[in-house]
Amino acid sequence: MVDVLVIGGGNAALCAALTAREAGATVLLLEASPRAWRGGNTQHTRNLRCMHDAPQDVLVDAYPEEEFWQDLLKVTGGQTDEALARLVIRASSTVRPWMRRHGVHFQPSLSGALHTARTNAFFMGGGKALVNAYYRSAETLGVQLRYEAPVSRIELDGDRFVAAWVGDERIAARSCVLAAGGFESNREWLRQAWGRNERGEYPSDQFLIRGTRFNTGVLLRFMLDAGADAIGDPTQAHMVAIDARAPLYDGGICTRIDCVSLGVVVNRDGERFYDEGEDFWPKRYAIWGRLVAQQPGQTAWSIIDAKAVGRFMPPVFPGTHAHSLPELARALGLPEQRLLGTLQDYNAACRPGSFDHTRLDDCRTEGLSPVKSHWALPIDKPPFTAYALRPGVTFTYLGLRTDETAAVRFGGRPSPNLFVAGEMMAGNVLGRGYTAGVGMSIGTAFGRIAGQRAAWSVQGEARHAAA
Numbered sequence: 001m002v003d004v005l006v007i008g009g010g011n012a013a014l015c016a017a018l019t020a021r022e023a024g025a026t027v028l029l030l031e032a033s034p035r036a037w038r039g040g041n042t043q044h045t046r047n048l049r050c051m052h053d054a055p056q057d058v059l060v061d062a063y064p065e066e067e068f069w070q071d072l073l074k075v076t077g078g079q080t081d082e083a084l085a086r087l088v089i090r091a092s093s094t095v096r097p098w099m100r101r102h103g104v105h106f107q108p109s110l111s112g113a114l115h116t117a118r119t120n121a122f123f124m125g126g127g128k129a130l131v132n133a134y135y136r137s138a139e140t141l142g143v144q145l146r147y148e149a150p151v152s153r154i155e156l157d158g159d160r161f162v163a164a165w166v167g168d169e170r171i172a173a174r175s176c177v178l179a180a181g182g183f184e185s186n187r188e189w190l191r192q193a194w195g196r197n198e199r200g201e202y203p204s205d206q207f208l209i210r211g212t213r214f215n216t217g218v219l220l221r222f223m224l225d226a227g228a229d230a231i232g233d234p235t236q237a238h239m240v241a242i243d244a245r246a247p248l249y250d251g252g253i254c255t256r257i258d259c260v261s262l263g264v265v266v267n268r269d270g271e272r273f274y275d276e277g278e279d280f281w282p283k284r285y286a287i288w289g290r291l292v293a294q295q296p297g298q299t300a301w302s303i304i305d306a307k308a309v310g311r312f313m314p315p316v317f318p319g320t321h322a323h324s325l326p327e328l329a330r331a332l333g334l335p336e337q338r339l340l341g342t343l344q345d346y347n348a349a350c351r352p353g354s355f356d357h358t359r360l361d362d363c364r365t366e367g368l369s370p371v372k373s374h375w376a377l378p379i380d381k382p383p384f385t386a387y388a389l390r391p392g393v394t395f396t397y398l399g400l401r402t403d404e405t406a407a408v409r410f411g412g413r414p415s416p417n418l419f420v421a422g423e424m425m426a427g428n429v430l431g432r433g434y435t436a437g438v439g440m441s442i443g444t445a446f447g448r449i450a451g452q453r454a455a456w457s458v459q460g461e462a463r464h465a466a467a
């Protein structure tokens with residue numbers, strides 16, 4: 001029988017498997033996907049948020065613990081466990097040498113990724129390269145790997161893990177780490193969580209999933225039904241407005257539309273519905289998925305003119321172009337008079353100022369609702385371009401409650417041999433909101449803790465048996 005069974009195949013699972021193996025345990029990792037799709041959402045990531053008190057290789061200046069904590073406190077609105085959050089923050093300051101030992105390389109922030117040179121270390125080759133490096137290291141260290149091995153249920157004896165089931169196969173182990181992601185790819189569960197709106201629509205039916213199709217939440221549901229303590233709200237998730245033509249799964253980062261703050265966004269009635277220039281885009285992009293989800297048909301259009309071109313990362317698919325606004329309205333199939341009225345009102349409300357996209361400038365609207373607070377320039381220079389938007393779910397926050405040992409808890413009692421890491425417990429730190437790169441900080445810190453504790457739980461038992 002293997003010592004540590006790791007369920008999942010993304011960052012948290014790999015960190016757990018590597019750490020348990022380093023601690024001397026025998027390890028088997030079960031990944032639901034085929035080998036080509038291994039790595040879950042982690043394969044789409046780019047960076048890790050890191051605390052540091054002075055410049056560190058690819059990170060400039062300093063990003064002290066207190067500032068990281070305040071950032072987290074602000075984005076979550078206080079829905080976070082301070083002890084666990086600080087544990088993640090501190091771990092992020094020391095983990096990179098360990099990651100390097102397992103083949104991960106870092107590079108400085110790219111110039112298009114605003115404001116991250118100080119706070120985020122980027123993976124050379126992105127998350128895919130990180131995943132490949134960790135799998136290579138796991139194989140070298142003798143971790144057993146199985147693909148196309150979706151676990152459907154686990155066997156418990158009270159609060160103790162006994163075995164996992166893959167189809168009809170029973171896999172027993174002395175301890176286990178659950179790292180099987182959120183439930184963002186489970187359409188039925190999303191429908192249940194989001195329900196029906198006042199227009200009779202099921203908003204989640206229009207959601208696109210930015211990451212893997214394999215995070216169906218089967219184990220999360222199983223554990224909640226088995227009485228494990230839960231954390232988080234099922235409707236809370238990281239949600240971005242993405243290109244409406246993105247694939248249903250695995251569109252990744254290149255489907256994001258980053259010109260929202262340079263123009264206006266209208267719904268299918270041709271109306272604006274939110275301040276496009278409220279704050280810097282990296283601080284606001286993650287609220288736009290939810291904003292679009294609240295619009296009729298869960299769709300919207302980001303409209304810019306020629307002045308915006310060259311000022312944002314171009315999306316992967318070309319936009320709809322037109323030489324006049326009526327032509328644009330017709331090409332988009334939007335009510336022409338309503339859209340023209342919205343744009344005329346907006347253009348008339350733009351106050352002259354000094355446009356500067358690198359700061360919160362003084363170009364804003366006056367007497368318009370909703371206001372556009374910054375970067376408000378009239379949309380008047382052809383050609384005009386529009387991108388249709390839909391909500392893109394990155395990951396869900398409902399998970400299993402845990403503590404600083406990463407143990408799964410039942411009625412407040414920690415399990416002696418069942419642990420959890422990554423998206424399956426990220427809700428302990430992220431009750432809502434998001435700050436870029438913290439998903440990987442949480443998964444790396446808790447993956448390593450879970451792997452260590454799983455190995456110790458086996459070794460403690462062995463010592464106990466020998467005594």
Ligand SMILES: Cc1cc2nc3c(=O)[nH]c(=O)nc-3n(C[C@H](O)[C@H](O)[C@H](O)COP(=O)(O)OP(=O)(O)OC[C@H]3O[C@@H](n4cnc5c(N)ncnc54)[C@H](O)[C@@H]3O)c2cc1C
Pocket residue numbers: 007008009010011012013030031032033038039040041042043044045046047048049149150151152179180181182210211212214215216217218219251252253393394395421422423424436437438439440441443
């Ligand atoms: C497009 C995109 C970009 C992102 N960019 C960043 C970024 O730059 N920085 C950052 O910090 N975060 C980013 N995130 C969030 C980040 O991906 C997650 O926080 C992190 O990868 C979670 O790791 P994880 O191991 O918990 O989950 P995942 O990496 O999703 O892994 C879950 C694994 O579990 C497997 N699995 C699921 N169910 C089962 C089952 N029943 N049995 C066996 N295996 C199962 C899946 O196949 C998958 O391998 C991004 C996410 C997306 C979608």
